[in-house]
Every structure is written in C-alpha cells, then in structure tokens.
Amino acid sequence: MTFLVLRDRTGLAQVVVRSGPGSVAPQVPPEETTVEVTGTVTANPQAPAGVEVTAPVITPLTDAAETPPVELWRPALTAGLPTLLDHAAVAWRHPAQKARWEVAAASLRGFRATLDAAGFTEICTPKLVGTATESGANVFPVDYFGRPAYLAQSPQFYKQQMVGVFERVYEVGPVFRAEPHDTVRHLAEYRSLDVELGFVRDHRDVLAVLRDVLAGMADAVRDSGAAERLGVEVPEVPAQIPVLHFADALALVGAPSDEPDLAPEHERALGEWALAEHGSDFVAVEGYPMAKRPFYTHPEPGSGTAPDGAPGGERWSNSFDLLFRGLELVTGGKRLHRYADYVAAIEARGEDPASYASYLAAFRHGMPPHGGFAIGLERWVARLVGAANVREVTPFPRDLHRLTP
Amino acid sequence: MTFLVLRDRTGLAQVVVRSGPGSVAPQVPPEETTVEVTGTVTANPQAPAGVEVTAPVITPLTDAAETPPVELWRPALTAGLPTLLDHAAVAWRHPAQKARWEVAAASLRGFRATLDAAGFTEICTPKLVGTATESGANVFPVDYFGRPAYLAQSPQFYKQQMVGVFERVYEVGPVFRAEPHDTVRHLAEYRSLDVELGFVRDHRDVLAVLRDVLAGMADAVRDSGAAERLGVEVPEVPAQIPVLHFADALALVGAPSDEPDLAPEHERALGEWALAEHGSDFVAVEGYPMAKRPFYTHPEPGSGTAPDGAPGGERWSNSFDLLFRGLELVTGGKRLHRYADYVAAIEARGEDPASYASYLAAFRHGMPPHGGFAIGLERWVARLVGAANVREVTPFPRDLHRLTP
Numbered sequence: 001m002t003f004l005v006l007r008d009r010t011g012l013a014q015v016v017v018r019s020g021p022g023s024v025a026p027q028v029p030p031e032e033t034t035v036e037v038t039g040t041v042t043a044n045p046q047a048p049a050g051v052e053v054t055a056p057v058i059t060p061l062t063d064a065a066e067t068p069p070v071e072l073w074r075p076a077l078t079a080g081l082p083t084l085l086d087h088a089a090v091a092w093r094h095p096a097q098k099a100r101w102e103v104a105a106a107s108l109r110g111f112r113a114t115l116d117a118a119g120f121t122e123i124c125t126p127k128l129v130g131t132a133t134e135s136g137a138n139v140f141p142v143d144y145f146g147r148p149a150y151l152a153q154s155p156q157f158y159k160q161q162m163v164g165v166f167e168r169v170y171e172v173g174p175v176f177r178a179e180p181h182d183t184v185r186h187l188a189e190y191r192s193l194d195v196e197l198g199f200v201r202d203h204r205d206v207l208a209v210l211r212d213v214l215a216g217m218a219d220a221v222r223d224s225g226a227a228e229r230l231g232v233e234v235p236e237v238p239a240q241i242p243v244l245h246f247a248d249a250l251a252l253v254g255a256p257s258d259e260p261d262l263a264p265e266h267e268r269a270l271g272e273w274a275l276a277e278h279g280s281d282f283v284a285v286e287g288y289p290m291a292k293r294p295f296y297t298h299p300e301p302g303s304g305t306a307p308d309g310a311p312g313g314e315r316w317s318n319s320f321d322l323l324f325r326g327l328e329l330v331t332g333g334k335r336l337h338r339y340a341d342y343v344a345a346i347e348a349r350g351e352d353p354a355s356y357a358s359y360l361a362a363f364r365h366g367m368p369p370h371g372g373f374a375i376g377l378e379r380w381v382a383r384l385v386g387a388a389n390v391r392e393v394t395p396f397p398r399d400l401h402r403l404t405p
Numbered sequence: 406m407t408f409l410v411l412r413d414r415t416g417l418a419q420v421v422v423r424s425g426p427g428s429v430a431p432q433v434p435p436e437e438t439t440v441e442v443t444g445t446v447t448a449n450p451q452a453p454a455g456v457e458v459t460a461p462v463i464t465p466l467t468d469a470a471e472t473p474p475v476e477l478w479r480p481a482l483t484a485g486l487p488t489l490l491d492h493a494a495v496a497w498r499h500p501a502q503k504a505r506w507e508v509a510a511a512s513l514r515g516f517r518a519t520l521d522a523a524g525f526t527e528i529c530t531p532k533l534v535g536t537a538t539e540s541g542a543n544v545f546p547v548d549y550f551g552r553p554a555y556l557a558q559s560p561q562f563y564k565q566q567m568v569g570v571f572e573r574v575y576e577v578g579p580v581f582r583a584e585p586h587d588t589v590r591h592l593a594e595y596r597s598l599d600v601e602l603g604f605v606r607d608h609r610d611v612l613a614v615l616r617d618v619l620a621g622m623a624d625a626v627r628d629s630g631a632a633e634r635l636g637v638e639v640p641e642v643p644a645q646i647p648v649l650h651f652a653d654a655l656a657l658v659g660a661p662s663d664e665p666d667l668a669p670e671h672e673r674a675l676g677e678w679a680l681a682e683h684g685s686d687f688v689a690v691e692g693y694p695m696a697k698r699p700f701y702t703h704p705e706p707g708s709g710t711a712p713d714g715a716p717g718g719e720r721w722s723n724s725f726d727l728l729f730r731g732l733e734l735v736t737g738g739k740r741l742h743r744y745a746d747y748v749a750a751i752e753a754r755g756e757d758p759a760s761y762a763s764y765l766a767a768f769r770h771g772m773p774p775h776g777g778f779a780i781g782l783e784r785w786v787a788r789l790v791g792a793a794n795v796r797e798v799t800p801f802p803r804d805l806h807r808l809t810p
Contacts, residue, residue: 008572009524009526009571009573032770032771033771034742034771034772034773034774061742061774062743062744062768062771062772062773063743063744063745065769065770065771066769068770069766069770087766088566089569089570089763089764089767089770090569090766090767090770092567092570093569093570098570098571101526101528101570101571102526104529105526105527105528108527109517109521109527112514112517116514119414119415121414121507121510122510122513123506123510123800124509124579124596124782124800125800125801126579126594126801126803127579127581127594128545128556128581128593128594128803128808129808129809130808130809131809140547140548140549140554141547141548142545142546142547142548142556143545143546143547144545144808145583145585145593145805147808149545151533151547151556158800158801161493162494162497162800164494164495164498165494165498165503165506166414166503166506167413167414168414172577173578173579174529174531174578176532176533178550180550188533188549188550189531189533191529199413337439337466337467338467339467339468340468358494358810359810361492361494361495361810362494363467364470365437365470365471365474365494365495366437366438366439366470367439368439368466368467369439369466377529395528395529395530395563395567396530396531396563398531398533400550403533403534403535403549403552403554404535404536404763405763405764405766
C-alpha cells in the first residue's frame with residue numbers, strides 16, 4: 001500500500017494506492033509530477049481534510065518530474081535561505097511557505113477594502129521619473145531612449161499631487177532603493193502601500209487612518225486562515241495606538257537627547273515597552289527632528305529651533321514612524337501644503353525650487369492641508385509570521401547581491 | 406451676489422455670497438484656493454446636488470491660488486493634449502478628467518473582485534530582472550549596483566512559475582517597453598492586468614475566465630457612476646465572446662492569407678464585424694501563427710507545419726488576441742507546460758535553454774497545463790470613455806518623448 005499525497009490550491013488529499021490479489025498497483029509517478037486522479041472518496045479522520053481517495057486512476061499530465069531541490073514533503077522546509085531563494089519557484093510550493101504569501105495577499109485585500117470603504121481612490125503613478133530629486137544618490141539610473149531617467153524611490157510627489165484631484169488616494173506598487181544596505185530588513189525593490197489624504201489637522205489624523213488600515217489588514221489575514229495554518233498570532237490593533245514623542249522615546253531607551261534618529265536596538269526596546277505598558281504590538285513615535293526628515297515634512301508648530309538647525313527652522317516635525325513588534329514598519333506625517341513654505345524649505349536645504357517645478361505647480365494652484373504614510377509590505381509580513389529576514393517572505397527578492405531568479 | 410462653486414471628493418457645492426444693506430460681502434478667494442466654508446444649507450433645485458450654501462463664512466486654508474493653467478470651470482476641458490499633460494496635477498482636477506480615472510480605479514476593483522471570488526491569489530513579481538531574454542532589444546537597461554539589469558517587460562515568466570505554487574494567480578503592476586513607437590496606443594510604461602491559471606484544457610478555458618473578468622470590470626465601472634457622469638456607454642460583455650480563427654479573420658477583412666499579423670485597420674474592421682454580426686463590443690481572434698508568438702505559446706494540436714515555419718513546428722497556436730471596439734486589448738492563450746517542449750521551442754529559435762535556467766526549473770519539477778492573459782489598463786479605459794489616445798486617460802504618461810511631469 002502506497003500513500004500518494006496530492007496538492008492543489010484547495011489543500012492536500014491522500015490517495016491510497018493498493019495492489020491486491022489479482023490487481024497490479026498503478027504506477028506512482030515521482031514527487032511533483034502533475035497528475036489527474038479519479039477514484040473513490042472515503043472518510044478517514046486520519047487523512048488530511050478527513051478524506052482519502054481509494055481505487056485511483058492516476059494520469060500524469062507531464063513527464064515524470066525531477067527530484068525537487070528542497071524537501072517539500074517535510075512538515076517544514078529545512079533548507080537554508082540561499083537554497084530557498086535560488087529555487088524559489090519550487091520552494092514556494094511548500095504549504096508553509098505558500099501560507100506566508102497568503103498572509104501578504106490577504107493584507108493587500110484588507111488594505112484596499114479599508115481604504116475603498118473610506119472614500120479613497122486607487123492611483124497608479126509612474127515608476128520611471130526624470131529627476132533623482134527626492135533623495136539624491138540612492139536611485140537606480142535607467143537608460144531611457146538614450147536619456148537619463150531613474151526608478152522612483154516612492155510615489156510621494158505623485159500621491160501628493162493627486163490629493164488635489166481625489167482628496168484621498170492610495171497606491172500599491174514597487175519602489176526602488178539603490179541603497180547598498182546588506183541587512184535583514186532592506187530590499188532594493190519592495191512593495192510600498194502608500195496613502196495620502198487631504199483636510200487633516202495634523203499627523204494624528206493620519207495616524208488614525210493608519211490605525212484603521214492596519215486593523216483591516218489584520219482582519220483580512222485572520223479571515224484568510226493563513227496565519228492559523230502557520231500557527232502565528234495576528235496582532236490586535238488597539239483602538240488607540242500608543243504614541244511617544246521622539247524626545248521621550250530617546251529618554252525611555254536611555255539614548256542621548258541629541259541623537260537624530262532611532263537605532264534598531266532602540267526600536268526593539270520601544271516595542272518591548274509598548275507591549276509591557278500598553279499590551280500593544282504597535283507604537284508610534286512622533287515629532288522626529290526636522291533635520292532628519294524630507295523637506296516636505298510639516299514642522300510641529302511652536303517647537304522652536306533645533307540646537308544645530310537651520311535658522312528659522314523648527315526643531316520637531318509633525319511626522320511619525322510606526323513600529324510593529326519593535327521594527328519600523330511605517331513612515332508618515334503631515335506635509336507642507338503652502339507653496340511659499342515649499343520654496344522656503346527647499347531653499348533652506350540649499351536646493352533650487354526650479355528643479356521641483358512640476359511638483360510645486362500643484363501647490364501654486366491650491367492644495368488642502370494633507371498627510372499620509374507608506375507601509376512596507378515585506379516588513380509587515382515578516383514581522384507577522386515571525387521571519388527574521390524579509391527575504392524569507394519575498395518570493396523573488398532583489399538586493400545588493402541578488403538579481404535572480 | 407456671487408456664486409462660489411466649491412469642489413471636494415464628494416462633488417460640487419454652490420455657495421452664495423451676498424452683500425446686502427448693512428453687510429459687506431466676504432472676500433471670495435481666487436479659483437482653486439483651498440477654503441473652509443461654514444454656512445446655511447438651503448434647498449435649490451437649480452444648484453449642483455440640489456442645495457446651496459448661504460450666509461457663508463469663508464476661511465482660506467492656503468495663500469491665494471495662482472490662475473490655473475487650464476480652464477477648470479468650463480464644462481469640458483478645451484486645452485490641447487500637450488497642455489493637459491504638461492499641467493497634469495491641475496488638469497486632472499477637472500470633474501470630467503477625474504471621472505476618467507475613476508473608470509480606471511473601478512476597473513481595477515472589478516478585476517480583483519472577480520478573481521478573488523474565483524480562488525485566484527494576488528502576486529507581486531520583480532520589476533528588476535537580470536536578463537533581457539523574453540523579447541530581446543526592447544528593454545530598458547538599468548545600472549544595478551554597477552551590474553546590468555533590465556526593467557521587466559511583463560510578469561510572464563514569474564506568473565507562470567507561481568501557477569506551480571498557487572494554481573491561479575493575478576498581478577496588477579507596471580510593465581516597461583522600450584519600443585520606439587510613437588502611436589496613440591503605445592506607452593513606455595503601462596499597467597498590465599495579468600492572470601495565469603492551471604489545469605486548463607486549452608485557450609478557450611482561458612478566454613472564459615477573461616470573459617468573466619471583463620464583465621466584472623464593466624460592472625464595477627457601471628456601479629461607480631463614473632461612466633454615467635461622462636455620458637459614455639459601458640459595454641455589455643456577452644456570455645460568449647465571439648471567436649474567429651486567425652485565418653478566417655484575414656479572409657473576413659480581405660487580407661492575404663499569408664499575413665503574419667493583424668494591422669490596426671484589420672482590427673477596426675473586425676470590431677465593426679463583431680458589432681454588426683453579434684452585437685458585441687468584443688471579439689477574440691484565436692490561432693495566431695506560431696511564428697509570430699513567443700516561444701512559450703502552445704501550438705494548436707494537429708495544425709500542421711507553416712509554409713515558412715521551422716521544421717516540425719505547428720502552424721497555428723492556442724493563443725488569442727481580444728479586440729475591444731476594434732482595438733487589441735488583451736493577449737492570451739495556453740502555454741507549453743512540459744520541460745522537453747520548452748527546450749525544443751527555445752532551441753528551434755536558435756537560443757540556448759541554459760539562459761532560461763531559473764524559469765525552466767519550474768517545468769523540470771512539474772507544472773500543470775496552464776494559460777493566461779494580460780489586459781492593458783490604459784487601452785481599456787481609453788476605449789471605454791472614447792478617448793482617441795491612451796495619453797488622455799493616463800495621468801503621467803511615459804513615452805518616447807515624455808518623462809515629465
């Protein structure tokens with residue numbers, strides 16, 4: 001008696017292949033061969049899904065498959081990360097690996113459903129851009145019909161412009177970062193879940209939308225059943241995500257008060273604090289120093305001049321990072337919305353507003369106070385399923401070393 | 406008495422600004438200035454949405470806006486295409502222009518909803534790829550950390566590999582074509598709505614899914630109200646889309662029987678035929694010559710050798726194009742699924758299977774018979790709203806000449 005385990009998109013089924021007196025057992029094709037099976041379905045509480053197929057007729061739909069490069073029949077994949085990545089097309093067939101992407105797909109559903117219900121419009125903005133203005137050197141250059149172009153690092157400028165059209169917008173798309181980071185949390189191409197909305201008072205209004213979006217994503221993951229199959233806990237998103245000011249966050253983790261940013265170990269400590277103090281997997285840090293935020297960031301009104309800040313600049317910002325289980329997952333905040341403020345902010349950084357002309361046109365012709373955020377899909381999934389490295393949840397990651405498969 | 410027309414994402418509202426005896430009229434800020442208005446809402450059947458706001462208090466939220474580069478107050482935009490494109494951030498604020506993108510956004514919703522309900526999994530595949538193998542020269546080269554990379558022309562290879570994992574997959578994403586076409590229907594970056602599914606008998610099974618997807622897209626557009634606001638007719642998708650064989654299509658349009666492809670004027674004639682004969686805005690042409698289709702195309706069994714075909718090759722394919730109102734909108738079909746067939750097909754084109762190694766691995770380890778299709782979002786919207794040029798429905802188009810805004 002041979003047990004053949006059949007896999008399709010609905011799950012696994014056990015096929016019992018028997019040779020008895022007067023009968024010859026059908027040929028069982030090698031692992032991963034695609035087959036059509038007809039037979040008798042019989043209840044068997046021990047079989048996957050509670051049934052098995054007996055008296056099968058097995059028809060291969062391909063030639064016999066070669067032995068898979070990873071052991072798909074084991075309950076868990078035991079191969080190392082380089083092997084999994086090199087053989088992604090086959091390794092992702094493992095039910096536990098597949099479920100990790102089902103978490104991602106469910107998250108996208110929940111993201112869009114929440115925003116659609118709140119009157120947001122999905123947009124598609126160009127990934128090929130003419131200037132590398134947003135953050136300088138860390139862009140990939142493209143040969144565009146013999147002219148220089150760049151891959152968009154974010155849809156930031158475009159989603160802001162579209163606030164003038166649709167008031168509330170979102171986009172799911174690839175973003176490209178030519179940062180030579182070789183860490184467990186950076187990729188050269190990743191999926192950014194971008195949101196931008198008009199008529200906000202400050203970044204706290206933006207954070208309230210983010211809270212609902214995360215709750216919608218968590219609900220969709222729960223409904224998909226993928227987290228349960230993986231045995232991982234889907235976070236409860238509290239009605240109010242705990243918020244700490246950047247200055248208080250530094251004090252809490254014992255960092256010097258003039259640190260310009262939070263280091264990964266600070267983020268981990270803040271994650272532990274949020275869980276211990278508030279029972280929350282999420283914590284937002286608001287008020288990041290203006291000096292470390294992009295020029296379009298709205299300052300925290302009346303927060304004074306930074307010790308080392310540009311003259312006239314305010315010290316703190318109306319921006320935030322959101323940490324999920326101690327990892328930076330989201331950056332967001334309120335943006336400037338007055339044309340004159342943009343000109344001043346760009347000039348204060350020693351840049352020429354003329355090189356931002358088409359972006360600034362939207363502000364010259366009226367724009368509501370607005371803000372938004374961007375969620376990194378791979379980080380969300382990695383943290384949710386407990387993967388140490390974003391590459392473990394990305395079917396075909398791109399990084400400093402990897403451009404294939 | 407001055408009428409101020411206010412625009413937000415819910416529509417237009419009329420504000421009546423009056424100066425009477427003993428009162429001074431409030432200052433009315435210039436067009437496009439963002440304002441907050443409080444006042445009394447009064448029924449007025451002549452006003453947009455049937456109400457107007459009287460006794461307003463108007464608070465500008467920005468400095469006075471500069472005069473818009475296009476006349477947004479007119480019922481229709483009268484500016485030429487270059488002006489609209491140069492001033493996209495402002496021009497798209499026009500309600501008629503905005504409604505065109507609402508057609509696109511609704512289409513994306515309908516696309517995903519139909520496929521989610523049919524057990525498909527959304528995937529995200531890399532847009533940076535290591536080889537330019539799929540179709541040679543028409544790719545954009547990228548400087549990837551000092552190494553050559555390319556922008557993906559389609560998710561074809563990746564969506565096929567993912568059929569081995571999820572069986573039914575879809576992706577909405579940018580694709581990049583460095584084709585120096587300067588036509589009303591080509592863009593260098595566009596949105597491709599990609600679908601791929603396993604366990605199909607032939608391309609007719611794929612066409613049946615496409616039919617349901619188009620019906621779901623049309624329904625979502627209808628529900629959005631955007632088509633009604635534009636005064637355009639949303640197509641009825643027939644239960645069976647009319648299908649013509651390529652050879653019969655050539656005969657029907659009076660083209661020589663050895664033409665390898667359909668010209669735009671042939672497509673228009675076939676669109677007229679489908680409408681006249683079947684009352685259908687859609688017609689599928691199946692069986693395109695193998696010689697003109699990519700190597701992964703499944704041949705039409707028993708269709709013999711092309712007069713000028715490679716030895717042993719079959720003449721016709723199990724692939725199709727779908728025309729919508731006389732424009733090629735979708736390409737699809739059944740693919741090869743046996744490893745040996747891929748090796749033979751690649752070698753028959755004088756290429757080396759080794760350069761496709763990571764793609765072919767999926768087939769060496771078992772793959773179901775499968776097929777799929779790709780819909781061009783911009784063409785769908787253009788045809789639906791009656792725009793002559795895909796650029797009219799694309800907020801920030803990219804083409805041979807245009808990389809900004």
